[in-house]
Amino acid sequence: MFDGDRRDNRRRSGRGGRPAGFDPTRHARRNEVERDINALESFRAIATRYDKRAYVFHGTAVLAAIRLWLRR
Numbered sequence: 001m002f003d004g005d006r007r008d009n010r011r012r013s014g015r016g017g018r019p020a021g022f023d024p025t026r027h028a029r030r031n032e033v034e035r036d037i038n039a040l041e042s043f044r045a046i047a048t049r050y051d052k053r054a055y056v057f058h059g060t061a062v063l064a065a066i067r068l069w070l071r072r
Helices: 003-014 024-040 042-048 054-071
Strands: none
Touching: 024 054, 042 054
């Protein structure tokens, strides 16, 4: 179903390519967020959610985010 939607949007635009509603800035930001979430999930404790309490999980996620931030 999704491929058909893309084909229809390409036909409507006349020149082909991306649908008329494509925003490159928004797409780039979304891609960045997805890559950051995937990097966070590379930490085993976050990917498997071993922590029993929400505040402990939150602390683990914050610590992992800080470690990723310091690596860059």
